[in-house]
Amino acid sequence: MIGRVRTSKKTVSSLVAVGALVLAGCGDDGPPEPQTTAEQFVDAINSGSADAAAALTTDPAAASAALAGLYDGLSASGTVTATPDFAVESASDEGGSVTLDATWRFSTTTDGTEEPDGEPKQWQYDTTATATETDQGWRINWDPAVLAPGLAADSTVRYISTDALVTPKVFDRTGAELMSQQVVTLVNVDSTADPAVVASYLTPIVPTITAQSIAADQAQSQGNSVTLVSLRQSDLDPIAAELTAVPGVTLAPQTRLLTTDRALASPALTGVADLWQTQLDDNKGWSIQSLKADGSVEQLAGVDASPAPDIATTLDSGLQIKAENALASLPQQSAIVALQPSTGNVLAVAQNSAADAEGPIALTGLYPPGSTFKTVTTSAALDAGIATPDTILPCPGTENIEGRQIPNDDNFDLGDVPLHTAFARSCNTTMGRLGVGLPADALQLTAQQYGLGVDYVTPGLTTVTGSVPVADTPAARVEAAIGQGQVTASPFGMALVASSIAGGSLKAPTLVSGQPGVADVTPAPVDAVVAEQVKTMMRETVTGGTATQLQDIPGLLGKTGTAEFGPNNEGAHGWFVGIQGDLAFAVFVAGGESSAPALEAAGRFLR
Incomplete structure (x- = not known):
């Protein structure tokens, strides 16, 4: 007996070339004729060439038809890719006995690659054949059972997919x-x-x-x-x-x-x-069936379907509808993302029809965050020890800082005020000066502590939080400190910042209960003391700062933002990030020109 010989897949052209060698016979030092013929036979099957494989049998016409029918039957009308992997298990030159090892792999992926769950469906079996020396050389004695057990001239084999026993909700x-x-x-x-x-x-x-x-x-x-x-x-x-x-x-x-x-x-x-579709597909059953001439069906292989589990999300339907209604009247692209600070659960992700036309901007749209980023700048300054909430700092109406002329909104001038007042009133000049005094990576690292600039792989959710590059020059730090320059954030990213401040820690976002996102980096923990100080300043923003129109909403904390954009800063986006109890959220209005539309939407959302 000759030991097991595994064959490799070849192109049809190579099969023709090697087939010519088979017809010419093998030299004394080559393998026995039945083995060589069997190798070419299985190579042709693996390459999907029914005619080339059939030519190596004693009945090419019948073999070609049977092979074509097998390929078609196992391909499930094009919805499943069936990939054969035949091999010569053993061969003998005495009597031309050949044993074939066959495996068919089935995939629902478009390119025939392995199933996403890493468990490909497969049908494995052995068959036997004999080879006969003919005038054309050695040939496989044709019998449909050579291809699959039980296959006959009057039967067919097919792949059947069965739906999951229970459709998930x-x-x-x-x-x-x-x-x-x-x-x-x-x-x-x-x-x-x-x-x-x-x-x-x-x-x-x-x-x-x-x-x-x-x-x-x-x-x-x-x-x-x-x-x-x-x-x-x-x-x-x-x-x-x-x-x-x-x-x-x-x-x-x-x-x-x-x-x-x-x-x-x-x-x-x-x-x-x-x-949902993945879970439905993963719980489908499948079977290989032999259809007999008398109409009877025999199952040759397969797996029974199973119930597909329901999906429990963290979304709050009532809050979701409130968020959608709060944005419905806005003509500009607008979004609201709400999270639960204590868990990281995603409670609502809403955007209006204008935003829908652009794609999921609530989750992946990147924009300059403007003054809402002052939550990060202030946190970095407090953490670095260059200021406390009560440190007296200048807030001039406009100032040239490192070659960049920084104005406050309408050039308002507060003179010298405590940091908490500068924050609540959103002094650009104060924040620009604080930024200059920070290390180059301070804003990036602090932003990451709050989740901004961290990428998550979250089941059921595709998000981009934003980007806060290292600011290598003082001028770059001035721009970054007021949420401009190279700093970008998505509404989801700023909601994550608000949530991390609210809870005093960064919680991985979760949309499917019990399946939190996995971060690409591990930031340093949030300084709970710093977060608490920023929360106090955010409360002052509502009671005596730039968000006083929302002061009737009990316990609300927030930070407004206006972010310039365009080649000449001709436009401005509007932002508001808020905290109310165990709710943190971000409101974004593209081209809102000020924070006013975002504040109004936040009011409709909360009231």
């Missing part, structure tokens, strides 16, 4: 249903549909769909059917019969994961939906 932090799989129906029209008639049914439901927009879609479709909208069942039911009767209209129902409350929407739910 998504719940909010109170246990209320947040999302579930529901039926939606696509409304499709072709070029023969009357736009005015179709619009008469759809416009009352979706005002943006009009006869003109339908006609435009039809014109662009070049005669093909076009989908106008997908409707929930409750929207479709009153008009279903009428729509179905309109010539050129077809309705196509399908299932989707949707929010239970249609009024609720959040960019955070995109990641939750992806996680």
Whole structure:
């Protein structure tokens, strides 16, 4: 007997070349003819060349058809990639006996790579064959069972995927249903549909769909059917019969994961939906079935489906809707992110329709944070010991600091005041001077203590917190100290800063209960004393500083921010970060020109 021989996958062109050698016979020092033929046979199967493999059998036509059917049956209509790995287990030149070791690997990934969970589905078995010397050289005696056990000329083999036994639901932090799989129906029209008639049914439901927009879609479709909208069942039911009767209209129902409350929407739910789909896929079953000529089915391999677990999120549905309503009236791109300081739980992630058009800006949009970054600058100065809350510092209306002319808002001048007053009144000149006196990496390290500039891998959530580069020059530190220059932050990042100050420690963000994010760096712990001092200053900001319009809200702490942007600083974003009990949040209004729109949105959110 000849020992186990593993073969490597080759291209079809190399198979042809080696096949020619097989036909010519092997030299005295080469391997026996049955082994060589078997090696080329399995190489052709592994390369996906049915014809090349079939040519090495005694019945090429039947073998080619059987191989093509096997490839097709195991590929599950293109949704699954089936990758063969055949090998010569053993071969004998006496009687031409050959044993083949076969493994089929199945993947739902588009490129056929290993499944995300690292556990590829596979079907493994051994088969036997014999080889015969013919006028064309040695050939595998054709028998479908050479390819798979039990395979016959009148049977086929197929891969079947079975859905998870239970479809998961998504719940909010109170246990209320947040999302579930529901039926939606696509409304499709072709070029023969009357736009005015179709619009008469759809416009009352979706005002943006009009006869003109339908006609435009039809014109662009070049005669093909076009989908106008997908409707929930409750929207479709009153008009279903009428729509179905309109010539050129077809309705196509399908299932989707949707929010239970249609009024609720959040960019955070995109990641939750992806996680839901992953759990659904991970709990599907699969089987390899042999279909007999008499219609009977035999299972050859597989795994039973299992119940997919529900997903418990940290989102607060009521708070989420309040955040969405607080932003709805703003024409500018706007966002609110709310966290729970004691846990790091994500409570709400909201943005308005203008922001939705740009993507998930609440979680990944990067902007200069302006004066909200003074929470970091003040913390760094307190930690470095260059000032205390009561240190008297100058707050001139404008000052040239390291070649950069720094003005206060409307050039207000407070003279010499304690640091806590300069903070509450948002003195740029005071903060610029403090920044100059800090080490080059002080702002970066302090920001990281609060989570800004830290990247997290968080189940169900894709975020970017921001960037605070080392400020190597005094001029760079002046810019950074007032949240300008190279400093950027996302609304999520500034909510994390507020949360870390509120709780006196940095808590990893969490969207799926029990699955906190993992940071790419480990910052130094927050100085709880410093955080408490900054909280006191944030309270003063509301009671006697730049956020007094919110002083009716009990126990509110905050910091306003206006951040210039553009080549010539022609525009300004508006910010407000706040703390109320075990709630920390950031409000962002792009192009708000001042903090006023953000303050107004914060008021609507909290009141």
